[in-house]
């Protein structure tokens with residue numbers, strides 16, 4: 001989302017202005033020791049004040065002079081400080097300040113986290129005020145327990161809200177403190193009470209030990225024996241004990257057995273709970289707390305009011321719904337049987353399945369008939385049925401029958417509305433569900449793009465490719481929130497995908513400096529693909545740091561707040577790259593396009609980047625071996641030759657389709673015939689209008705910047721030729737005190753080349769030292785103030 005771009009640019013600028021108070025190690029030692037001594041001295045002065053304060057009163061109130069003698073253990077100044085803190089300040093709670101000063105010294109000496117120290121001071125001051133008010137509540141004006149602050153605050157409160165109100169306010173303060181500081185909740189309090197109750201219960205049962213002695217005298221002989229065998233349960237359960245005393249011979253031992261079981265189970269359960277709590281790591285605890293307090297991270301929050309497009313935007317077709325033409329069925333059946341019998345092929349049974357465009361006749365040939373014989377009769381059957389697009393599947397995998405697909409005389413349109421509305425699509429929990437259309441048995445065909453993981457689409461002109469692409473995009477628009485998926489659309493024809501411009505700031509991704517999100521220019525495609533490769537590398541780095549194997553795991557972890565956004569982690573949307581007319585691209589840009597596409601196709605599956613490539617010309621020089629190998633999922637619309645069919649599907653079939661969205665889909669093994677769902681341009685327009693009219697992100701999802709090799713300059717020394725990210729890079733390097741190109745790559749989301757050039761420029765500017773082999777370069781500027789001065793001096 002656009003958030004990322006602001007993130008890369010803004011923070012460094014803010015940091016420059018911040019003054020830094022870095023102490024050297026020697027200064028830390030001196031300053032830390034001073035604070036520790038002050039803390040101890042203050043503590044002595046305060047303790048001593050309790051014993052000597054009264055005696056010193058006369059001297060405290062006079063002007064200090066060298067001759068006056070005080071009894072305070074740390075003399076005049078001690079007496080004065082004691083008076084100031086205890087009598088006129090916080091009373092006994094003043095000791096907190098000596099502790100805080102001492103603690104500050106330790107933090108400085110040991111170079112510990114300053115944020116924690118600030119927290120200690122914050123809470124320390126609050127507690128001191130609360131304690132002094134509490135003591136003041138019980139004391140009087142001269143009382144040194146609460147000090148003047150305690151007394152005065154109490155007097156003020158009691159005037160307005162009375163004694164009861166003040167005590168309730170104090171209680172509220174205590175509960176607020178416990179809730180915020182120790183995250184005490186009502187449940188945890190309840191569990192404390194529960195365990196206390198249990199302790200009491202245990203103690204009561206212990207007391208029963210004593211009771212057993214008099215009861216023992218009344219026990220029958222059997223019960224006596226049982227008691228000695230099950231001494232523990234008898235001591236622990238009162239009810240069992242009572243039953244024991246009954247002289248019923250058979251039931252007694254049974255009941256004794258039940259009792260210990262129940263008791264054991266209870267103990268087991270508790271132990272389990274404790275174990276889980278212990279095993280959780282520190283980060284998990286923190287993450288759980290965050291999730292408890294704020295709930296799971298919700299990536300859709302920025303566009304929380306976003307409304308998915310309603311179904312009504314899609315058209316209903318009159319010709320929808322299959323109408324069975326019994327005559328046509330009979331006729332086709334007779335013709336098939338006849339043709340086959342002409343070639344002496346007997347049929348044991350025949351069954352028809354009617355699909356939206358094609359009817360499948362499944363035949364079981366009589367015993368002894370060779371399958372290849374039927375396969376060879378494809379053309380003869382087509383001739384006798386006088387129909388185009390007959391396909392023979394011999395045998396149908398997993399069925400043991402032979403299929404003959406015969407196009408219906410009146411085909412029905414599969415509307416996008418019907419597939420989107422289908423239960424299968426609506427309830428699918430796939431990551432990127434695509435409702436492609438309906439199969440021959442009239443079932444909605446839904447596939448997961450994330451599993452494919454890339455899709456190759458081919459078909460001669462006018463056979464339904466563009467409609468197919470629109471169906472894919474529409475499916476995703478109906479199922480995925482703008483925060484979850486982003487499209488990169490490449491449309492050299494410039495007309496097919498332009499409608500999607502309206503949803504640029506919702507669903508599209510683009511290069512930072514480009515105006516249009518939909519790419520129509522071939523040189524921009526190269527930059528975008530390379531930028532996508534950088535995005536891929538960055539995402540792999542994030543996944544590696546988060547120890548996740550794929551984007552789904554990563555996003556779950558991020559949602560559960562186990563990944564810190566300050567470390568660069570963020571919710572990663574899926575990215576779907578759609579390239580229409582791939583052949584055109586390959587013809588003009590060749591290797592420059594093929595290399596990044598092949599790289600993405602090979603590696604991008606785990607990090608949520610998926611490619612959909614469509615081409616009119618499925619020839620081998622367009623769909624090269626390397627591309628083919630990485631696109632296991634393929635859709636073939638009608639093609640003109642068997643060779644083209646082979647190039648896409650590794651087999652024939654696509655040349656026998658009837659067009660108009662009739663397609664074959666394969667994901668590696670089976671080939672499935674599907675009638676593609678039909679979505680018209682006005683429908684797409686309505687959907688994009690609907691989405692486009694809603695609140696959007698400030699900008700399209702920005703891809704990392706990619707600077708082509710040729711646009712780099714070698715003039716690192718010339719200030720005017722510096723990269724525009726030079727200053728940001730300098731801030732990153734000086735803040736981290738680490739002169740490495742990969743740090744810049746990560747923080748500023750750059751490619752390796754640009755980061756390398758920035759490092760060279762930083763070296764020329766004297767901010768980092770020379771190249772030192774495998775070690776990171778030395779940073780020559782110690783802090784941001786020095787960097788500011790250094791850069792100012794340059795001008």
Ligand SMILES: Nc1ncnc2c1ncn2[C@@H]1O[C@H](COP(=O)(O)OP(=O)(O)OP(=O)(O)O)[C@@H](O)[C@H]1O
Nearest residue numbers: 460461462463464465466467616660661676677678
């Ligand atoms: N699934 C479908 N159901 C019904 N008719 C369809 C379907 N798909 C395509 N058609 C028909 O075929 C026509 C051409 O489709 P489309 O524009 O998708 O072809 P194309 O393969 O993209 O062609 P080109 O490569 O020239 O752009 C459409 O206008 C529509 O009438």
